[in-house]
Amino acid sequence: MATLGIVLLPGQNFLLLSAIVVIAAFVWHYLRRPRNLPPGPRGLPLVGSALSLGERPDLTLKDWAKTYGPVMSVYLGPQLTVVLSNAASAKDAFLKQGDAFSGRPEFPMFDAIINEIITDSNITSGNHGLVFSTGKLWKEQRKFALAKLRGFGVGKVSLESKIKEEISILLVAIKSTNGEAFDIQPLLNTSVCNVICSIMWGNRFEHHDEQFKILMKALNQEIIYDVLKKTQDAHIDTFDKGNIRDFTDAYHHEIQSEKRKPHEKTFTDMELLFVIWDLFMAGTETTSTTMRWAMLFMLKHPKICRKVQVEIDDVIGGGRLPAMADANMMPFTEATIMEIQRLGNIAPLAVPHATSEQVEFRGYTIPANTTVMSNITAIMMDPTYFPNPERFCPERFLDENGRVIKNEAFIPFSVGRRVCLGESLAKMELFLFFTSILQNFDVKLPDGVMEPSFEGIFGATWMPKPHKICICARE
Ligand code: HEM
Numbered sequence: 001m002a003t004l005g006i007v008l009l010p011g012q013n014f015l016l017l018s019a020i021v022v023i024a025a026f027v028w029h030y031l032r033r034p035r036n037l038p039p040g041p042r043g044l045p046l047v048g049s050a051l052s053l054g055e056r057p058d059l060t061l062k063d064w065a066k067t068y069g070p071v072m073s074v075y076l077g078p079q080l081t082v083v084l085s086n087a088a089s090a091k092d093a094f095l096k097q098g099d100a101f102s103g104r105p106e107f108p109m110f111d112a113i114i115n116e117i118i119t120d121s122n123i124t125s126g127n128h129g130l131v132f133s134t135g136k137l138w139k140e141q142r143k144f145a146l147a148k149l150r151g152f153g154v155g156k157v158s159l160e161s162k163i164k165e166e167i168s169i170l171l172v173a174i175k176s177t178n179g180e181a182f183d184i185q186p187l188l189n190t191s192v193c194n195v196i197c198s199i200m201w202g203n204r205f206e207h208h209d210e211q212f213k214i215l216m217k218a219l220n221q222e223i224i225y226d227v228l229k230k231t232q233d234a235h236i237d238t239f240d241k242g243n244i245r246d247f248t249d250a251y252h253h254e255i256q257s258e259k260r261k262p263h264e265k266t267f268t269d270m271e272l273l274f275v276i277w278d279l280f281m282a283g284t285e286t287t288s289t290t291m292r293w294a295m296l297f298m299l300k301h302p303k304i305c306r307k308v309q310v311e312i313d314d315v316i317g318g319g320r321l322p323a324m325a326d327a328n329m330m331p332f333t334e335a336t337i338m339e340i341q342r343l344g345n346i347a348p349l350a351v352p353h354a355t356s357e358q359v360e361f362r363g364y365t366i367p368a369n370t371t372v373m374s375n376i377t378a379i380m381m382d383p384t385y386f387p388n389p390e391r392f393c394p395e396r397f398l399d400e401n402g403r404v405i406k407n408e409a410f411i412p413f414s415v416g417r418r419v420c421l422g423e424s425l426a427k428m429e430l431f432l433f434f435t436s437i438l439q440n441f442d443v444k445l446p447d448g449v450m451e452p453s454f455e456g457i458f459g460a461t462w463m464p465k466p467h468k469i470c471i472c473a474r475e
Pocket residue numbers: 130131132142196278279282283284286287290346347350351352353412413414415417418419420421422423425426
């Protein structure tokens with residue numbers, strides 16, 4: 001190459017070209033940034049700030065918010081993302097401007113997975129079910145699911161008795177460990193999953209049932225679709241519109257009553273599969289992981305554990321299982337569960353939202369299709385609302401008369417239109433499982449272990465690393 005009278009050797013040619021590409025990438029990176037965005041780190045071309053997030057993105061983002069403020073913009077790869085790091089900004093967005101802030105980002109990887117799993121249909125997009133759907137489909141599915149979950153007993157005594165049946169079986173299984181160290185996760189997963197089975201299909205499974213074992217194993221695998229489809233098809237074979245037994249029947253009835261043209265319908269057999277899939281995925285690991293954190297916190301704070309047990313003994317005694325009606329009379333236990341959820345915090349960045357249109361927010365302009373994340377870790381560790389936030393202290397949720405008080409930054413289920421659809425069910429399960437275990441057992445560390453480990457794995461949820469504990473019959 002000979003330009004401006006300069007002659008370059010082949011190696012220099014390559015260097016020059018690389019330099020031009022890098023400079024162009026930086027110029028493009030800075031110029032493409034839309035005007036009037038919230039402040040935030042500039043990051044690098046193409047990857048943005050994604051490589052700086054580390055193993056705990058929630059903690060890194062919490063740290064960055066100290067510099068850039070509670071509403072900050074970050075490029076994660078090429079994706080513009082707005083991060084909300086205090087309760088007020090999350091509520092302003094998801095509650096006050098919920099119309100614009102309740103979409104979900106597109107996940108090309110998710111679409112690819114769906115394509116891979118579902119081979120017998122022409123489904124190509126991820127806009128299905130409850131968790132990742134948007135627009136009219138999401139609104140209709142969510143409204144239906146909420147109404148039917150209520151109809152099939154969520155928040156009512158009818159479901160409570162099913163949860164208690166599950167708990168009785170769990171307690172027998174725990175007792176059979178004879179105080180030996182064991183991993184409680186599979187037992188908890190099975191019990192919680194069975195509660196969803198009861199609502200979806202009207203029946204529970206024995207822990208050793210082969211079909212149930214396949215379902216449990218499938219939950220995190222590609223065969224989940226086939227397993228759910230087989231169960232659903234068998235269920236629908238016995239459908240009788242005069243006898244709606246469960247969620248699946250109610251949904252099937254809705255499909256049959258749909259009068260809209262095929263392309264306008266959102267209630268279909270395929271959609272039912274996605275909805276059930278979402279309820280299993282969102283409703284199993286979340287609750288059982290919170291219970292695993294609960295056991296660890298009780299091991300770490302035996303005095304608090306003892307105080308909960310004293311309250312259980314006073315209000316319930318030992319002659320019957322705990323009931324939801326007891327909760328009002330057990331403020332310390334309620335406050336302890338809240339503190340477990342605050343520090344156990346299983347959904348540190350919740351589920352990302354997206355803007356459905358360009359929106360003016362707190363003086364900034366946020367373009368359509370921007371990903372919006374609420375940093376639940378930052379919100380539930382905010383010292384303005386939780387003084388000394390690292391400390392495990394149930395009393396922070398009690399007033400001077402020992403009554404439970406609300407704290408507006410306590411949002412483990414998120415807020416607004418996309419608030420966790422299973423919140424009532426999860427609260428029922430957490431109270432009944434937690435109190436029933438502590439009513440009957442003491443939690444202990446295995447021989448030779450001095451401290452419970454709070455090391456976790458940051459994945460779909462923030463969960464404790466696999467560990468063993470001893471659960472011994474109370475003396
Ligand atoms: C301790 C237990 C649980 C916690 C901490 C939890 C937390 C959350 C959070 C943070 C979200 C995201 C909300 C948002 O996008 O702003 C969510 C969504 C959701 N959760 Fe839960 N969850 C729990 C249990 C459950 C259970 C038991 C079910 C169902 C049976 C469930 C079903 C769902 C569904 C369907 C969504 C998506 C809602 C939507 O996009 O409209 N969750 N949950």
